[in-house]
Every structure is written in C-alpha cells, then in structure tokens.
Amino acid sequence: MPVFMDVHNVEGGVSASDVAAAHEADLATQGPHGVNYLKYWVDEEAGKIFCLVEAPDAEAANTVHRQAHGLVADEIYPISAQG
Incomplete structure (x- = not known):
C-alpha cells in the first residue's frame, strides 16, 4: 500500500x-477507509505536525x-521506504 507523509x-x-x-480520533476513524496512520511527530512551538500514513491514496488519508477532527493536511507527499 502507498505511504504518505x-x-x-x-x-x-x-x-x-x-x-x-x-491522532486517537484518526485511529478510531481510519478502518472503513482502508487507511493506517502509523506515526506522527509534532513541533509544538512551530505549530507543525507530520503524519506517516498508509493509504490507498492521499485523498483517503x-x-x-476531515471526518475524525476536521484538520486536513496542508501538504501531503508520497514517500517510498528505504531499506
């Protein structure tokens, strides 16, 4: 499955x-969409949140x-895992 940040x-x-x-709301909502939020990072002071997610496509993520809490990403990037 594709992975996105x-x-x-x-x-x-x-x-x-x-x-x-x-993040807990995402986990409770993700199943029906075929999405798996894996991990997140936060920079409190800068107001930056980064989410690593497996999803069929960026829109599913x-x-x-959107459904869990209304805070959609400003940017989303497909990534590939490196060995």
Whole structure:
C-alpha cells in the first residue's frame, strides 16, 4: 500500500496533548477507509505536525482527518521506504 507523509501548519503553535487526541480520533476513524496512520511527530512551538500514513491514496488519508477532527493536511507527499 502507498505511504504518505502529511504536514499540518497550525498558526500560533499546537500542544502535544491536542495532537495526541487528534491522532486517537484518526485511529478510531481510519478502518472503513482502508487507511493506517502509523506515526506522527509534532513541533509544538512551530505549530507543525507530520503524519506517516498508509493509504490507498492521499485523498483517503485526508478524508480520515476531515471526518475524525476536521484538520486536513496542508501538504501531503508520497514517500517510498528505504531499506
């Protein structure tokens, strides 16, 4: 399955606890969409969130975000795993 890295930019910063709650909402929503959110990283001060996700396509990944909490990615990049 394709793997994507998405990027969220939250003006004014973001708290790690809010991101953790959003990630839990993604996990609860992802199944019917064939999506698997694997891991995320957050830079609280810069307001940056990065999500690593397996998904059939970028839109499926964003659909999960939209339904789970409404915070869709500002950018999403297909990536390939390196051995």
